[in-house]
Amino acid sequence: MVSINKTNYSIIIPHKNIPELLRRCLTSIPKREDVQIIVIDDNSDPSIINFSNFPGIGEPRTEVYLTKEGKGAGYARNIGLQKAKGKWIVFADADDYFNDCFNNVMDQYSEFDSDVIYFQSNSVDSDSLQPVRSRGEVYNRWLEEACKKDIITEEIRYHINPPWAKFFSREFISANSIFFDEVMTGNDVLFSTKTGHLANKITIDLNEIYCATVRSGSLDTQFSYKSAKSRFDIAISQYKYLQSAGIKKYSNNVWFYIDQIRLSDQSNLMSIAINQAFRELGLIDFIYGFMKLLYYKIIYKLR
Numbered sequence: 001m002v003s004i005n006k007t008n009y010s011i012i013i014p015h016k017n018i019p020e021l022l023r024r025c026l027t028s029i030p031k032r033e034d035v036q037i038i039v040i041d042d043n044s045d046p047s048i049i050n051f052s053n054f055p056g057i058g059e060p061r062t063e064v065y066l067t068k069e070g071k072g073a074g075y076a077r078n079i080g081l082q083k084a085k086g087k088w089i090v091f092a093d094a095d096d097y098f099n100d101c102f103n104n105v106m107d108q109y110s111e112f113d114s115d116v117i118y119f120q121s122n123s124v125d126s127d128s129l130q131p132v133r134s135r136g137e138v139y140n141r142w143l144e145e146a147c148k149k150d151i152i153t154e155e156i157r158y159h160i161n162p163p164w165a166k167f168f169s170r171e172f173i174s175a176n177s178i179f180f181d182e183v184m185t186g187n188d189v190l191f192s193t194k195t196g197h198l199a200n201k202i203t204i205d206l207n208e209i210y211c212a213t214v215r216s217g218s219l220d221t222q223f224s225y226k227s228a229k230s231r232f233d234i235a236i237s238q239y240k241y242l243q244s245a246g247i248k249k250y251s252n253n254v255w256f257y258i259d260q261i262r263l264s265d266q267s268n269l270m271s272i273a274i275n276q277a278f279r280e281l282g283l284i285d286f287i288y289g290f291m292k293l294l295y296y297k298i299i300y301k302l303r
Contacts (some may be wrong), residue, residue: 007034012084012092014042016044016095026039031277035061041076042070044069099208115202117203118205119207119209121210124211133167142160157196165210175193184299227264
């Protein structure tokens with residue numbers, strides 16, 4: 001039952017230069033009186049976007065903010081957090097969309113008490129809409145295993161980085177002053193690490209409410225030095241945050257991002273990242289991370 005005159009859900013969608021896909025995402029959101037839709041455009045190119053006919057403008061319960069700073073999805077999501085009014089905060093990427101079960105799930109949890117609710121997801125090719133291997137495949141497996149064991153595992157708390165396919169209590173987010181890093185890539189890592197770490201009440205629901213599409217040109221498929229270095233810097237920040245909490249063993253392996261720099265268009269800068277990692281991690285964790293990377297490469301026969 002939809003609560004009248006109450007905002008139960010604030011759905012935050014950062015956008016840049018993909019208006020047709022944004023329209024698809026908006027269309028997938030159920031038309032409900034208790035939903036606030038917040039679209040934040042990240043300085044899209046006027047030669048691509050017709051701002052006079054921008055998706056969402058003038059539509060019920062939809063707010064569109066056109067930013068000119070060009071600071072990325074993390075900045076856009078932070079604006080969304082500032083504007084959100086709902087009991088629950090939900091994130092979507094503009095090139096993804098919600099599945100049909102989303103409406104029933106929203107009915108189910110409108111009055112529910114939890115800090116974070118984790119859901120499953122599926123994936124399709126963005127152009128053909130044909131099913132492909134889910135971007136959330138490993139996350140789905142962790143959630144299923146946690147339900148079988150009736151425990152919240154460390155993988156769920158510390159390693160499900162994307163903010164999508166989750167409901168966040170706005171009260172919980174606000175009370176802990178949790179925001180996104182305003183960086184090129186990896187803006188969601190510390191946000192998800194902090195929410196997982198600080199949450200006292202975590203709920204798991206195996207409904208696939210979210211479709212994370214696969215398309216060329218998205219940030220997940222880019223492999224430049226700037227992208228790799230951004231992920232490396234975030235991995236260092238995550239390590240330091242978890243180290244301060246006494247649980248550094250749950251941090252991502254910094255060496256995986258050093259390896260991405262090695263494979264990038266500026267591999268000559270890898271030595272700088274190695275020196276920084278050594279300073280931040282110390283000798284033991286530095287060597288341990290390298291050995292884990294080496295083991296992974298041997299097992300999966302990677303270069």
